[in-house]
Each structure stands twice: as structure tokens, then as C-alpha cells.
Amino acid sequence: MxxxxxxxxLKAKELLNFxxxxxALNISQSTLSQQIKQLEDELNVPLFNRIGKRITLTEAGGLFETYAFQCINRANEGLLLLQDLKNLNTGKITVGVIYSMRILFAKTLIQFAQQYPNIKIQVVFGTTKDLLDKLNSHQFDFVLIFHEKPNEPHLKYQPILTSNMVLVTAKKSSLASKKTISLHEVAALPLALPFSGYSTIQFFEEVFSQKNLEPNICMEINDIPTLFEIVKTGHxxxxLSDTSVNDPEVVGIPIEGENMKRTIMIISLKEAYEKQAVKKLYELLRGI
Structure with missing residues (x-):
């Protein structure tokens, strides 16, 4: 094998088309078919059902997928371990970041890139759920997200920052001068909120529910800059978290309550090899 x-x-399983x-692999179809047939012969079980030009995974293929994926990852981790011996002169980091951390993370990213110019960095912004799903599929070295209840034994959690939840309103709004605002007041206001896939709105749905409040949600928008444009009208x-608020035409008013703070964490796969470059980026993030 x-x-x-x-x-x-794995590529044939992903595309279900030889x-x-x-x-995608830049090889001939005959080579692909031959190699998979040799693998099936060695395993003494078919991995695919071949129905004309279509293919589907057999039950054995579905079971074998996990082990094939683990073998590839372990081999890649061995290669990364050797590359790290080059004193950070090469390598790549892939990071998933929630939208509300984009401003603070950008500052850290600039610091890191200046200190280690030979390390390639790929940053993907997304919702907490999407980022965690991709982390579990080994697509990220780590993710930077809100998370209050670490409970997955295969994940490593590193808290780095506590963020206050705020009502974002226009600077010209009559509310702008308030030092704090109650959750009851917030529930009565016309709100434009992120989609339910965003961790922040899920957090507040639970908080409103606990207080038996029905928020006046007028719009749901999956883009933070667009939300700011809506808010700036004053209507x-x-x-959002206070880490998201960076527009000079809006202000963030802290929402009253002990549970109005959220924890931003670095989350990674516990058993995955930790690159030296990732450790250096962790150090910068802890200094936020």
C-alpha cells in the first residue's frame, strides 16, 4: 500500500468521478483506475461501486476513508517536522478566524509577517461553526473563535482575550451618549443582526431567551461592514463584540450584565503536530 x-x-472519493x-491529480484516468484497482486487490475488497461512468463508495470504502485520511495526515506531519528544522525559513500556516477578530488579527498578522517573511500564511474568515468543522477536517492549523465551554476531548483550548458585547449604534443616535444599556432596552430596539450561523447572535438568542425577552429583529445580514452601513442610518x-467596532461613525455601548463578556480562544487539534511557526504566532496572539 x-x-x-x-x-x-481520497480524491476519487471526494469527486466520485474517476x-x-x-x-485534479494531473494523471491519466487509466493510471488512477489501475492504482485504485491495485489497492482494492491488496485489501481484497472493492472500495467503489462502478455503475457505468458513475462511482459510489462501498461500505468498505466508507470505513477505509478515515484510515486513509489519517495515514496521509501522519505522513504530512512527519514532513512538516523535518521542514521545521530549517529554522522557520520555509513553511505555511493556515488559520481560521471569526469575522469579529479581523481587526485585532490583522495587527498580529502584520507583526508575524514582518518577523518571519518566509512563512506563507493563509487566513480564512468564517463563522464559528464553519471554522470548527474545517478544523476537524484538518484544514486549519488552528482557529481563533469565541468559545465559552471547552468540551471536546480531541481539541486543545487556549483562552487569549475577553470581549465585551455591545449595542452598536450610529454616532448621531440619541443612544450614543449612554455609558451602558440594559438587555430589556436592547430588546425593544429595531435590530439588524448577523445570520444565526454567527456565534454572536446564537449567544444573544440564548441570553434573550433566558430573560424571556423577544428582540425586535428587523434584518439579518451575513456581512459586518454592511451591518455598519445599516446602523449608520440611525434607524x-x-x-457585536467590541473587537468588531472600528468604524468612526458608530459607537459600541456595553450591555449590562455579568454574562455579557465572551472568551476568544485559540483552538487546535490536540494530537496534531504543532509547527514552530504556529507556536510563534501563538506568542504574538497572547500579547493582544
Missing amino acids: ELRQLKYF TEAAK WHTI
């Missing part, structure tokens, strides 16, 4: 055969199998898989307000 060879690593390339496992890679071919022609497309071969094209609507939104709820």
Missing part, C-alpha cells in the same frame, strides 16, 4: 494510492482513493479525479442597531 502506497501513499499515492491513498491520495488517489475522470475528474484524474484531472437600526446591531449587537
Whole structure:
């Protein structure tokens, strides 16, 4: 059994089409088919059902997928371990970050890139759920998200920052001069909020429910800059973490209550190899 055969199998499983898989791997279809057939012969069980030009995973193929994925990852981690011996002269970091951390993370990213210019960094912004799903699929070295209740044994949690939840309103709004605002007052206001896939709105749905409050949600928008444009009209307000508020035409009013703070954490896979470059980025993040 060879690593390339496992890679071919996983690509065929992903696309469920030998022609497309071969094209993606930059090999001929006959080579792909031959290698997968050799793998099946060695395992003594078919991994795919072949129905004309279509293919589907067999039950054995579905079970084998997890182990093939683990083998590829372990081999990649061994390669990364060797590359780290080059004193951070090469390498790549892939990070998932929630939208509300984009401002603070950008500052850290600039620091890191200046200190380690040879390390390539890929940053993906998304919702907490999407980022965690991709982390569990080994697509990220780590994610930077809100998380109050660490409970997954296969994940490593590192708290780095506490963020206050605020009502975001226009600077010209009559509310702008308030030092704090109660949750009851917030519930009565016309609100434009992020989609339910965002961790912040899920957090507030629970908080409103606990207080038996029905918020006046007029709009749901999956883009923070657009939310700011709506808020700046003075007719609507939104709820975000204070780390998100960086527009000079809006202000963030802290919402009263002990549970109006959220914890931002670095979350990674506990058993995955931790690159030296990732550790250096952790150090900068802890200094936020």
C-alpha cells in the first residue's frame, strides 16, 4: 500500500468521478483506475461501486476513508517536522478566524509577517461553526473563535482575550451618549443582526431567551461592514463584540450584565503536530 494510492482513493472519493479525479491529480484516468484497482486487490475488497461512468463508495470504502485520511495526515506531519528544522525559513500556516477578530488579527498578522517573511500564511474568515468543522477536517492549523465551554476531548483550548458585547449604534443616535444599556432596552430596539450561523447572535438568542425577552429583529445580514452601513442610518442597531467596532461613525455601548463578556480562544487539534511557526504566532496572539 502506497501513499499515492491513498491520495488517489481520497480524491476519487471526494469527486466520485474517476475522470475528474484524474484531472485534479494531473494523471491519466487509466493510471488512477489501475492504482485504485491495485489497492482494492491488496485489501481484497472493492472500495467503489462502478455503475457505468458513475462511482459510489462501498461500505468498505466508507470505513477505509478515515484510515486513509489519517495515514496521509501522519505522513504530512512527519514532513512538516523535518521542514521545521530549517529554522522557520520555509513553511505555511493556515488559520481560521471569526469575522469579529479581523481587526485585532490583522495587527498580529502584520507583526508575524514582518518577523518571519518566509512563512506563507493563509487566513480564512468564517463563522464559528464553519471554522470548527474545517478544523476537524484538518484544514486549519488552528482557529481563533469565541468559545465559552471547552468540551471536546480531541481539541486543545487556549483562552487569549475577553470581549465585551455591545449595542452598536450610529454616532448621531440619541443612544450614543449612554455609558451602558440594559438587555430589556436592547430588546425593544429595531435590530439588524448577523445570520444565526454567527456565534454572536446564537449567544444573544440564548441570553434573550433566558430573560424571556423577544428582540425586535428587523434584518439579518451575513456581512459586518454592511451591518455598519445599516446602523449608520440611525434607524437600526446591531449587537457585536467590541473587537468588531472600528468604524468612526458608530459607537459600541456595553450591555449590562455579568454574562455579557465572551472568551476568544485559540483552538487546535490536540494530537496534531504543532509547527514552530504556529507556536510563534501563538506568542504574538497572547500579547493582544
